[in-house]
Amino acid sequence: xxxxxxxxxxxxxxxxxxxxxxxxxxxxxxxxxxxxxxxxxxxxxxxxxxxxxxxxxxxxxxxxxxxxxxxxxxxxxxxxxxxxxxxxxxxxxxxxxxxxxxxxxxxxxxxxxxxxxxxxxxxxxxxxxxxxxxxxxxxxxxxxxxxxxxxxxxxxxxxxxxxxxxxxxxxxxxxxxxxxxxxxxxxxxxxxxxxxxxxxxxxxxxxxxxxxxxxxxxxxxxxxxxxxxxxxxxxxxxxxxxxxxxxxxxxxxxxxxxxxxxxxxxxxxxxxxxxxxxxxxxxxxxxxxxxxxxxxxx
Amino acid sequence: xxxxxxxxxxxxxxxxxxxxxxxxxxxxxxxxxxxxxxxxxxxxxxxxxxxxxxxxxxxxxxxxxxxxxxxxxxxxxxxxxxxxxxxxxxxxxxxxxxxxxxxxxxxxxxxxxxxxxxxxxxxxxxxxxxxxxxxxxxxxxxxxxxxxxxxxxxxxxxxxxxxxxxxxxxxxxxxxxxxxxxxxxxxxxxxxxxxxxxxxxxxxxxxxxxxxxxxxxxxxxxxxxxxxxxxxxxxxxxxxxxxxxxxxxxxxxxxxxxxxxxxxxxxxxxxxxxxxxxxxxxxxxxxxxxxxxxxxxx
DNA sequence: TCGTTGCTATACTTTTATGTATGAGCAAGA
DNA sequence: TCTTGCTCATACATAAAAGTATAGCAACGA
Numbered sequence: 191x192x193x194x195x196x197x198x199x200x201x202x203x204x205x206x207x208x209x210x211x212x213x214x215x216x217x218x219x220x221x222x223x224x225x226x227x228x229x230x231x232x233x234x235x236x237x238x239x240x241x242x243x244x245x246x247x248x249x250x251x252x253x254x255x256x257x258x259x260x261x262x263x264x265x266x267x268x269x270x271x272x273x274x275x276x277x278x279x280x281x282x283x284x285x286x287x288x289x290x291x292x293x294x295x296x297x298x299x300x301x302x303x304x305x306x307x308x309x310x311x312x313x314x315x316x317x318x319x320x321x322x323x324x325x326x327x328x329x330x331x332x333x334x335x336x337x338x339x340x341x342x343x344x345x346x347x348x349x350x351x352x353x354x355x356x357x358x359x360x361x362x363x364x365x366x367x368x369x370x371x372x373x374x375x376x377x378x379x380x381x382x383x384x385x386x387x388x389x390x391x392x393x394x395x396x397x398x399x400x401x402x403x404x405x406x407x408x409x410x411x412x413x414x415x416x417x418x419x420x421x422x423x424x425x426x427x428x429x430x431x432x433x434x435x436x437x438x439x440x441x442x443x444x445x446x447x448x449x450x451x452x453x454x455x456x457x458x459x460x461x462x463x464x465x466x467x468x469x470x471x472x473x474x475x476x477x478x479x480x481x482x483x484x485x486x487x488x
Numbered sequence: 489x490x491x492x493x494x495x496x497x498x499x500x501x502x503x504x505x506x507x508x509x510x511x512x513x514x515x516x517x518x519x520x521x522x523x524x525x526x527x528x529x530x531x532x533x534x535x536x537x538x539x540x541x542x543x544x545x546x547x548x549x550x551x552x553x554x555x556x557x558x559x560x561x562x563x564x565x566x567x568x569x570x571x572x573x574x575x576x577x578x579x580x581x582x583x584x585x586x587x588x589x590x591x592x593x594x595x596x597x598x599x600x601x602x603x604x605x606x607x608x609x610x611x612x613x614x615x616x617x618x619x620x621x622x623x624x625x626x627x628x629x630x631x632x633x634x635x636x637x638x639x640x641x642x643x644x645x646x647x648x649x650x651x652x653x654x655x656x657x658x659x660x661x662x663x664x665x666x667x668x669x670x671x672x673x674x675x676x677x678x679x680x681x682x683x684x685x686x687x688x689x690x691x692x693x694x695x696x697x698x699x700x701x702x703x704x705x706x707x708x709x710x711x712x713x714x715x716x717x718x719x720x721x722x723x724x725x726x727x728x729x730x731x732x733x734x735x736x737x738x739x740x741x742x743x744x745x746x747x748x749x750x751x752x753x754x755x756x757x758x759x760x761x762x763x764x765x766x767x768x769x770x771x772x773x774x775x776x777x778x779x780x781x782x783x784x785x786x
Numbered sequence: 787t788c789g790t791t792g793c794t795a796t797a798c799t800t801t802t803a804t805g806t807a808t809g810a811g812c813a814a815g816a
Numbered sequence: 817t818c819t820t821g822c823t824c825a826t827a828c829a830t831a832a833a834a835g836t837a838t839a840g841c842a843a844c845g846a
Contacts, residue, residue, distance in 0.1 A: 195572070198500055201568065212794085215793095222834080225835075246794085246842085247793050247841050248842070258765075262571035266571075269564050270499065273557055273560035274494075277538075277553070280536075280556060280557075510822085512823065512824080520805090523804080548824085
């Protein structure tokens, strides 16, 4: 009966072995050596009383038990990262690291100038930008601040409604010169359409809200909204993108602007614990101002 | 510029120093020695770059920065405890530890027979019962399963509605023989009343829902519902308690049962991650069955 | 088939962390 | 005033963890 609690460092090592797939990979990642990592795993198995991995010359295969423990280890890693970010901003001045989570399109097309301006005003601020459509959990503080396109749950969160981001069909002038401008939704069926590869919950919601959308076959399927935007810009065909992004390029023209309109409600979300942290307040305010300016433009 | 991440063990030590108030107390708690704990704190301060405590011969006083980091350390501690509980149930059979959070009254008056029966059926199961009116966060997995008297938020939780627990005024026969049985709500003003010390959100909600409640002065104030119950049983006066608890003692009689009725909606809550864990399923089902039986009795 | 490259496991050495013992400072109580 | 009990800090010895080097095994490609 081993009643000794394992070293918390074992959890970190355990997680890296899970993610790296081998003792050696985890050792490289952690700045340790392979025997040390192996010893950590051995010790953890000894204390828990069951094996975590099946060893092989190709690496370590996690057992079901190890997989069951992975989410806990992930939470530990996220929390200690959040602790370090919080510590980075404890110097009184606006300094330290703030991690922002946003969608690919927002993170790459919209945020950079806002962040550049912000960094000019606060040079001691380090920004971690996670531009990914995989949502990071604000409650678990995987990120400090998130730009969300859905109404956030109201648990221990500071949520600010930014407003609607208007979307619409767009195409490059070159494409429209070649293939003509559709007049009705039904016309779309005769065009090169750029769309999604897999139906997500967000997409199903859009389809449900939009009557008269014809049964279409996409000529280009991409789950990445960024790739869809790039395809529109390259003149591949007609696709949906944010109006404000399209308007930046005079050669990108709206298509069926009257017959089809959509908007994405945008929220800025922050963990309640952080609302007194100067580094987060500053970023939150800058994002709110920048995003509001962005959605107001034609 | 120290880019080394601190040992996660430092966070555990840091938290114990915060809670214990001294290096020595933390050392005792952790099974380490005072110099070791001091070295951990020194190392952490060195890496973070700012002091966490001001030393004195009476102990260590946390700085504001240390206090800002405390919630993160608490989360780490709660998560690693949850990890260990999860690990304790990975042996295939129903075994390991399950932590239950419930109010004082439920935890002490209602749960024990349910848990005794459960433990008879599953002797390898260890139950941690946190009988406290301070709610433990299920999302953060401070507890595995909770009995809640409020509608739970719906984020990543398994919530089962148990039903209403009826409440009412009660008093001991001895008291009523001496002071008479009140006939109306207004009569209560002339009696020895047992009530709360501080207004909580739950109490304010009850007051708002109950018109005609006279302005009363309590003869005994106790925030602990358990203490109120004990006072009722001791014949101190008239107080509110769960009808089913009062009915256990033939000498405890309902007062104004017609004029005043209240119920507490009861829920059983579990983290979604745990719904496949056998040890938690078993406890969850047993609690659901036992609590439903409890609220159905006269 | 043979060499290369990845992996783990083990023996050995060195470094690092921990424990032990002790001194000094402060506060409360006889 | 002088204990007693608590604290933290320091010096030193020891135990524990890390790194180093190497051997063995499986897979891949020439």
